[in-house]
Amino acid sequence: MTTPLVSITGLSAVSLREGGSPILRDVSLTLQRGEVRGLVGESGAGKSTIAKALLGILPRTVKVTAGEIRFEGRDLLTMPERELRAIMGSEIALIPQDPQTALNPGRRIEAQLTDGLRLRRGMNARDARERALQLLEEVHIRDPERVLRAYPHELSGGMRQRVMIAAAFSLEPKLVVADEPTTALDVTVQKQILRLIRGMQEAHGTAVIFVTHDLGVVAKICDSVTLLYGGKVIEQGPTASVLAAPRHAYTRALIAAGPRYDRPDAGLEPVPQSVFDQLQAELAQPFSSEMSHG
Amino acid sequence: MTALSLMNRLLMAAITLVGVAVIVFVLLRVVPGDPIAMMISPGASEADIQALRAHYGLDASLPVQFAVWIKAVLMGDFGTSISLHRDVLSLLAERLPATLELAAAALVFAVVLGLGIAVIATLMARSRLAPVVDTLNGLFLAVPDFIWALALVLLFGVLFPVFPLSGRINPDVSQGFHTQFYLLESLFTLRFANLLDVSLHMIMPVLALGLPLASIITKVLKQALAEAMVQDYILLARLKGMSRLRLVMQEALRNAIGPTIALTGVQFTFLIGGTVIVERIFAYPGIGNMAIDAVINRDLPLIQGLVLVFGALFILVNLATDALVAWFNPRMEA
Numbered sequence: 001m002t003t004p005l006v007s008i009t010g011l012s013a014v015s016l017r018e019g020g021s022p023i024l025r026d027v028s029l030t031l032q033r034g035e036v037r038g039l040v041g042e043s044g045a046g047k048s049t050i051a052k053a054l055l056g057i058l059p060r061t062v063k064v065t066a067g068e069i070r071f072e073g074r075d076l077l078t079m080p081e082r083e084l085r086a087i088m089g090s091e092i093a094l095i096p097q098d099p100q101t102a103l104n105p106g107r108r109i110e111a112q113l114t115d116g117l118r119l120r121r122g123m124n125a126r127d128a129r130e131r132a133l134q135l136l137e138e139v140h141i142r143d144p145e146r147v148l149r150a151y152p153h154e155l156s157g158g159m160r161q162r163v164m165i166a167a168a169f170s171l172e173p174k175l176v177v178a179d180e181p182t183t184a185l186d187v188t189v190q191k192q193i194l195r196l197i198r199g200m201q202e203a204h205g206t207a208v209i210f211v212t213h214d215l216g217v218v219a220k221i222c223d224s225v226t227l228l229y230g231g232k233v234i235e236q237g238p239t240a241s242v243l244a245a246p247r248h249a250y251t252r253a254l255i256a257a258g259p260r261y262d263r264p265d266a267g268l269e270p271v272p273q274s275v276f277d278q279l280q281a282e283l284a285q286p287f288s289s290e291m292s293h294g
Numbered sequence: 295m296t297a298l299s300l301m302n303r304l305l306m307a308a309i310t311l312v313g314v315a316v317i318v319f320v321l322l323r324v325v326p327g328d329p330i331a332m333m334i335s336p337g338a339s340e341a342d343i344q345a346l347r348a349h350y351g352l353d354a355s356l357p358v359q360f361a362v363w364i365k366a367v368l369m370g371d372f373g374t375s376i377s378l379h380r381d382v383l384s385l386l387a388e389r390l391p392a393t394l395e396l397a398a399a400a401l402v403f404a405v406v407l408g409l410g411i412a413v414i415a416t417l418m419a420r421s422r423l424a425p426v427v428d429t430l431n432g433l434f435l436a437v438p439d440f441i442w443a444l445a446l447v448l449l450f451g452v453l454f455p456v457f458p459l460s461g462r463i464n465p466d467v468s469q470g471f472h473t474q475f476y477l478l479e480s481l482f483t484l485r486f487a488n489l490l491d492v493s494l495h496m497i498m499p500v501l502a503l504g505l506p507l508a509s510i511i512t513k514v515l516k517q518a519l520a521e522a523m524v525q526d527y528i529l530l531a532r533l534k535g536m537s538r539l540r541l542v543m544q545e546a547l548r549n550a551i552g553p554t555i556a557l558t559g560v561q562f563t564f565l566i567g568g569t570v571i572v573e574r575i576f577a578y579p580g581i582g583n584m585a586i587d588a589v590i591n592r593d594l595p596l597i598q599g600l601v602l603v604f605g606a607l608f609i610l611v612n613l614a615t616d617a618l619v620a621w622f623n624p625r626m627e628a
Contacts, residue, residue: 055533057529057532057533085535086535088533088535089533089534089535090535093533094529094530094533096526096529096530097526098526101525101526101527102526102527102529102530103527104525104527104531104545104548104549105527105549105624105625106548106549106622106623106624107544107545107548112527115531115534115536116534116535119534119535119536120534120535151624151625153624153625167530
């Protein structure tokens with residue numbers, strides 16, 4: 001087997017702010033080229049911390065205590081700052097959570113979309129503009145010329161997120177980290193954006209880490225899934241297998257808790273207290289109790 | 295700014311100016327103090343006093359006096375100064391350029407210094423020197439312009455006499471001017487002896503007027519930059535490989551500068567007000583200095599003219615400020 005694109009092994013981290021409480025506990029996962037991985041968990045599960053660690057933007061209040069993150073075999077955590085900066089944005093890109101705040105309100109879309117092309121690829125303004133137009137068409141923006149001239153406030157939330165997707169794919173990265181890219185959007189737009197990310201990913205052969213708290217999203221677009229709780233991997237494996245045959249009580253409870261569009265009368269099942277008790281007990285154990293689907 | 299909103303602004307400006315005229319006119323006549331009493335020698339007869347009063351039109355009723363004055367002003371006649379016995383308009387034309395140059399120089403100095411310190415402080419936000427900058431700036435914020443003026447006089451005028459203490463130019467150096475804009479004229483005619491001397495005379499008043507404004511700009515801009523620097527778009531720009539300097543200058547500054555411009559505009563009007571006392575301390579021949587003499591002498595026509603000029607300046611500064619803020623904020627079309 002070839003080297004995986006990303007391989008995280010034994011990653012542990014603590015929060016310095018909360019007196020050294022652990023936020024990642026011995027997390028391991030591997031991601032192949034072109035794979036779409038869902039990173040699922042409730043708030044505080046550690047999914048965003050993993051995403052930030054991959055992008056080299058961990059806040060100063062978080063300290064990695066053990067483990068490594070290898071990207072194409074090179075450890076991102078011990079890499080010199082200069083090399084890390086060359087990879088970030090270029091080979092690992094981000095689709096942010098809220099396109100509202102992710103675009104600079106004072107600069108036109110053209111300037112923001114071509115930054116990377118000009119700074120990283122050394123393109124001149126004209127070529128970068130051409131490329132930006134292509135990218136906007138690729139993310140199904142109807143009047144790309146107008147959008148290039150627009151300021152962010154002149155675009156809808158969905159349009160802005162399309163621009164962010166175009167920007168993320170603009171440098172042909174090998175990995176795109178999508179940080180809950182649909183939470184800030186209308187439900188109707190959410191589906192389109194999900195389809196778009198999947199489409200772009202397939203067209204460019206890009207691997208995607210999809211951070212979400214929604215198993216429904218995972219079912220739609222992820223090849224594989226990693227379920228986290230309290231900074232610990234609870235269960236991971238191919239999406240079909242995890243959703244069809246969940247091994248951990250928490251996974252089963254979460255699947256039961258999600259809305260069933262095929263059975264609208266079924267109602268929502270809250271996660272039972274006994275499951276949380278079990279999770280707490282497992283967090284206290286030093287050894288891994290991860291449920292892995294081969 | 296659209297044509298309509300510009301018209302709107304100009305109309306509002308005109309109304310404001312009329313309001314200023316009414317208020318100053320009424321106030322000057324309600325407060326105690328008689329300009330005629332300042333002019334006559336002790337022991338003048340009642341008839342002489344009445345004649346003088348009639349000569350300056352001060353015997354008519356207030357509304358009539360106001361109507362006469364405002365009509366004359368609209369025709370460009372600001373009356374004759376009671377204490378200086380000269381046309382008010384030509385007095386203003388003579389002194390206003392000095393104050394404009396001083397205020398503009400102080401503004402430029404304050405903006406460059408304040409912006410520079412705010413940007414540098416943002417670049418080294420995590421350094422151990424950051425609290426030092428904050429503390430020093432807090433100290434500077436607390437010192438008003440006239441304290442600076444007095445301190446500067448003591449320091450660079452008396453203890454280490456490096457700068458001239460008073461006036462606008464040394465008559466021995468002066469090569470003669472065609473306009474009252476000494477700084478601009480000597481700059482554009484390349485008379486460097488004049489330029490140097492005028493600049494030296496301006497340094498201390500500019501420092502006194504500019505330092506308080508600089509510290510306000512630093513404080514507001516630094517805060518706004520700090521807020522901008524944690525936005526998601528900065529993070530994404532960082533991922534695009536931008537240097538920290540570029541992040542601050544290109545990404546953050548544009549969004550942070552709006553509130554700073556608005557506040558600088560307001561503070562600049564205070565600075566113009568501050569020229570009154572600072573010009574006095576440095577015997578700088580501007581309209582501020584002249585205003586104090588006018589008030590001491592109860593020179594009603596001159597005071598009225600001066601207040602109208604100050605009012606017009608404030609309104610112009612506010613218009614310019616609004617235009618600048620709108621220009622920097624693409625979300626504000628009007």
